[in-house]
Amino acid sequence: MTIMMLILYPLSIGLGFLWDQIVGDPPKWPHPVIFMGRIISWYEVRFNQGNHRKRRLKGALLTLILVTGSFALTAGLIGVAQEISFGLGLIIEVLLISSTLAGKSLLEAGSQVLQPLREGNLEGARNKLGWFVSRDTANLSEGEVARGTIETLAENFVDGILSPLFFLLLGGAPLAMAFKAVSTLDSMIGYRNERYEDFGCFAARTDDWANYIPARLSIGILGLAGWFYKLPVRQALRIWRRDAKAHPSPNGGNPESMVAGLLGIQLGGTNIYHGKVHHRAEMGDPLHELTWQDIERCQKLIRLGTWISFVIIFGVAVFIN
Numbered sequence: 001m002t003i004m005m006l007i008l009y010p011l012s013i014g015l016g017f018l019w020d021q022i023v024g025d026p027p028k029w030p031h032p033v034i035f036m037g038r039i040i041s042w043y044e045v046r047f048n049q050g051n052h053r054k055r056r057l058k059g060a061l062l063t064l065i066l067v068t069g070s071f072a073l074t075a076g077l078i079g080v081a082q083e084i085s086f087g088l089g090l091i092i093e094v095l096l097i098s099s100t101l102a103g104k105s106l107l108e109a110g111s112q113v114l115q116p117l118r119e120g121n122l123e124g125a126r127n128k129l130g131w132f133v134s135r136d137t138a139n140l141s142e143g144e145v146a147r148g149t150i151e152t153l154a155e156n157f158v159d160g161i162l163s164p165l166f167f168l169l170l171g172g173a174p175l176a177m178a179f180k181a182v183s184t185l186d187s188m189i190g191y192r193n194e195r196y197e198d199f200g201c202f203a204a205r206t207d208d209w210a211n212y213i214p215a216r217l218s219i220g221i222l223g224l225a226g227w228f229y230k231l232p233v234r235q236a237l238r239i240w241r242r243d244a245k246a247h248p249s250p251n252g253g254n255p256e257s258m259v260a261g262l263l264g265i266q267l268g269g270t271n272i273y274h275g276k277v278h279h280r281a282e283m284g285d286p287l288h289e290l291t292w293q294d295i296e297r298c299q300k301l302i303r304l305g306t307w308i309s310f311v312i313i314f315g316v317a318v319f320i321n
Contacts, residue, residue, distance in 0.1 A: 008082075010317040012090060013168050016097025017310050024104030032070070032099050032177065036184045039066060044189060048199040055198035063185055063203045070181040075174040093173050100168070100176040102160030103306050106153065110299050113149045117142060117292040136272040143290035150290075150298045151267050154259040155252045159183055161306050162221065163214040165313045182210050208250050215251035218305070219258055221312075225304040226262040236261030239284050246281035253283065260284025263297055 025031055040062065047058045074096055082089030109132050116124030125145045130137040133148050140148065160183075167179040186207035189200030219240060223233045239261030240254065247253025247268075260267045264287035268280045 008086070008090060008093070009172065009321050010314060012093040012097055012173070013165075013317055014314055015090070015094045016168075016173075017101065017103075017165075017314070019094055019098040020101040020103050021306075022104070023098070024108070025099070025102075032096075032180065033184050036066060036070070036181055037188060040185060040188050044199065048195070052198045056201055059189065059199040060202035063182070063206055066181045066185060067178045067206070071174045071178040074177040078173060096173045096177060097168060100164040100173070100180045102156065102164075106156050106160050107299055107303060110149055110153050110295055110302075113145065114292055114295045114299075117145060117295070134273060136275070142292070146290040146292060146294050147265075147267055147269070149295050150259060150263075150265070151256055153295075153298050153302050154255040154267075155249075157222075157255050157302050157305060158211055158215045158218050158251060161302075162218055162309050163211050165309050166214045166217070167210075169313050169317055179210055182206050211251045215254045217309075218255045221305050221308050222255060222258045222262065222301060224308055225301050226258075228304060229300065231262040231301075232264070233262070235264075243281070243283040247283065248280060257283045259298060259301060262301060263294055264288060265290055265294055 043062050047062070048055060050058070078089060078093050078096065081092040112131075113125050113128045116122075116128060122142055122145070125142075126137045126140055129140070129145050129148050132152050135148065137145070137148070163179055163183070164176045168176045171178075182203070185200070185203035189196045190204035190207060191197070191200060192204075219237075223236060226233050226236060236258050240257040242257075243260070244253035244257040247256060256267050260283045264285070266282050266284045266286040268282040271278050271280060
């Protein structure tokens, strides 16, 4: 391995992270997730049919094709660029790495709900939240809007930040892009309904497996961020041990219960999806009524947790390189 290659690995992770933090996803730039989404939609319309077994097999095949294809294309593109020049290879890898991270966009999503809620524009906050969640938002109270926003921030801290960084450490941009394919599949077809229960089963399980370790790492990272802000970490750990397993996702309960415990709030409860009432297990104790201030406090936790995650990942990358 050349000195240039040794330098490129941690340098590309660092620059890719900083690009995501500063620039994020420019709206007019092509994004890999858009292309992944088009492939998933095209395939699903044509092949999501047949009996239960056939749907499951076809869904598993889509997952394998998209995940391995994303890995191979990313590795090939970076390899070709590096053959041309070190600088071009670095630029391509940095841009690809930044596209796997959602640090800036996640906090911006929270701010889009926070701003109208802070101004007393509950209707506007409901509409903004509806962009990011699948539940019905038209009749939500301020507390319910805040709850939905915080749940989104907490769960996507793993999906959009910690997990991509984890896979960057394990396998660079190609493996992080493969994870992004898994995450995109889960967000599009990983639902337990009549249309996707069989077809998206393998994609949903793959997403659970991929996020398993990062979701548990989030407990310590969020706890460290909470300690910095002098929040009740012991209380949060108690809430996590008590409530995390009740979450319908094997992973989502970890960051959500920690955030609930740190902020002294209760997440979960009643949601309405397409007119049907669903109840999700509560997480945390309602020590105070949820308001827009809790979104701000959650954003601070997520922002610091993001930087803690990066420092750990970057430090390990430098050490093992």
